Amino acid sequence: xxGLMKISLDGGALNxxxxxxxxxxxxxxxLVKALNLYDKKNKYFIYTFQNLxxxxxxxxxxxxxxxxxxxxDVFLALNQALPIxxxxxxxxxxxxxxxxxxxxxxxxxxxxxxxxQLKEMVKRSDKIIVSSKKVKDELxxxxxxxxxxxxxxxFGIPFDMNKGKIKKKDKYFIxxxxxxxxxxxxxxxxxxxxxxxxxxxxxxxLKILTNNISRKRLKNYYQNATALLTASHxxxxxxx
Numbered sequence: 001x002x003g004l005m006k007i008s009l010d011g012g013a014l015n016x017x018x019x020x021x022x023x024x025x026x027x028x029x030x031l032v033k034a035l036n037l038y039d040k041k042n043k044y045f046i047y048t049f050q051n052l053x054x055x056x057x058x059x060x061x062x063x064x065x066x067x068x069x070x071x072x073d074v075f076l077a078l079n080q081a082l083p084i085x086x087x088x089x090x091x092x093x094x095x096x097x098x099x100x101x102x103x104x105x106x107x108x109x110x111x112x113x114x115x116x117q118l119k120e121m122v123k124r125s126d127k128i129i130v131s132s133k134k135v136k137d138e139l140x141x142x143x144x145x146x147x148x149x150x151x152x153x154x155f156g157i158p159f160d161m162n163k164g165k166i167k168k169k170d171k172y173f174i175x176x177x178x179x180x181x182x183x184x185x186x187x188x189x190x191x192x193x194x195x196x197x198x199x200x201x202x203x204x205x206l207k208i209l210t211n212n213i214s215r216k217r218l219k220n221y222y223q224n225a226t227a228l229l230t231a232s233h234x235x236x237x238x239x240x
Contacts, residue, residue, distance in 0.1 A: 096236030179210040
């Protein structure tokens with residue numbers, strides 16, 4: 001077929017630890033769905049923990065072997081990490097730099113590992129895709145020479161969330177996200193406690209949704225909530 005490209009894709013986030021799928025997992029899953037729906041011309045090869053074993057040294061070892069044995073035209077690095085060897089051009093996705101600008105909220109090992117991945121991604125990627133101008137500006141403040149390689153591509157609405165009627169709002173607020181210090185959840189809880197001291201708002205509740213929850217239930221929570229709360233020290237999509 002004329003124009004056919006072989007494109008490999010890092011699907012590691014499709015198998016989240018303990019089934020705790022957060023932002024990068026949702027992004028990866030929906031990108032795969034979108035490619036399957038809209039790109040009928042090219043052929044995709046998805047690397048996951050299920051179809052490439054063992055998990056140990058998975059990206060640097062197992063994925064590299066696969067790339068060496070079976071040549072591809074493009075490698076899509078969906079979560080910053082790269083194999084030692086990729087046979088084609090590399091297009092990387094950078095979801096944010098919280099670990100770089102707020103290292104105090106991460107373990108020392110995570111800060112070292114993530115910054116090492118960042119440095120390698122910047123050095124080896126032909127293009128880097130980010131979800132906002134904010135992240136592009138942050139990247140270029142660290143690596144001025146890569147501005148021409150960065151593409152700002154705002155992420156879309158997940159397929160399972162893009163339809164549905166607006167329902168009557170119930171008296172509750174929600175926080176949705178991983179239970180991590182960068183999310184500043186304790187501040188939300190304290191602020192809500194102050195909010196509840198006003199008798200006008202005593203019937204309102206706060207739902208902290210950090211554990212694994214079905215997408216159907218999550219959609220209902222979104223539709224019925226008075227509002228979504230966030231107090232993160234860092235977010236990549238133009239929030240402070």
